[in-house]
Amino acid sequence: MDSTLSAKKIHNAGVKLKPADINTCSLDITFTDGVLTIPKIKISDITEALYRNIILFEQCHRLDAYFFHYMRFLSCFLRSPMDAELFIDNGIIVIRRGNAEDISRLFTTILKEATQISYSGFYYQTVYENLQGYCNRPWNKWKATLRRDYFYNPWSAASMAAAVFLLVMTFIQALCSILALELVRK
Incomplete structure (x- = not known):
């Protein structure tokens, strides 16, 4: 998986970000009809330590790295404070403490020391490829630009x-x- 997409890029291509229903699994990310649905992420003081411990638990017990893949997928989109602001504005990220810069730093550094030990392929490969295909279509970019600049x-x-x-x-x-x-x- 290359990391060419960011929240700003997918937003400019017309992808709508939507928080998932409360009853869905935290790892259940879907992309259908131009809508990327991600369960709400609550960021607090203990979030970074919790995420690092979950990744470490997966690696120590040689489990399929679903949470590692989840963090890898989200880190593609949350590279800058502007990207984090998009997730906050759309209700996907709920911050209890910190700001957009802290969130982008969390998601860009969380996997630095982690090694990927996965016994299966990338869990979100299909979602990522569909999203990338949608963003690469010129018609979707033009439609999003028309909506944003002329029909706002x-x-x-x-x-x-x-x-x-x-x-x-x-x-x-x-x-x-x-x-x-x-x-x-x-």
């Missing part, structure tokens, strides 16, 4: 529709003038 409120959408309508009417008028001129010449 009803008035801008109405003015854009009026501009398109006037452009079409001008084209029709020019076409009718050309046809009328041809009829007069005959």
Whole structure:
């Protein structure tokens, strides 16, 4: 898995971030129809120690590294404070203490000393590939840019529709003038 995606990049490609229902498993991350659903992550004073202990437990007992993969997947998206802000604003990360910079630091450093011992492939490979495929499609990027820059409120959408309508009417008028001129010449 290469780490070319970030929260900002997937947001710019039109991916919506959505917190999962309360009853879902903490490791259950899904991506369908342009929506990345991640269970809520509560960050407090003990979060880093807890996460490191879970990773260590998986490695010491030679278990499948589901939590390691979870942290690896999230660390791809949370590389900067802006990325962390997107997760906070969308309700995926709930901070009890700290700020966006602390969260990005947590997710970028949590796996530095950990060694990956996995007896199976990357647990989130399918989700990551689908997400990357969605983000690489130009149409999704254009659609997201149009929504974000031109259709962010009803008035801008109405003015854009009026501009398109006037452009079409001008084209029709020019076409009718050309046809009328041809009829007069005959």
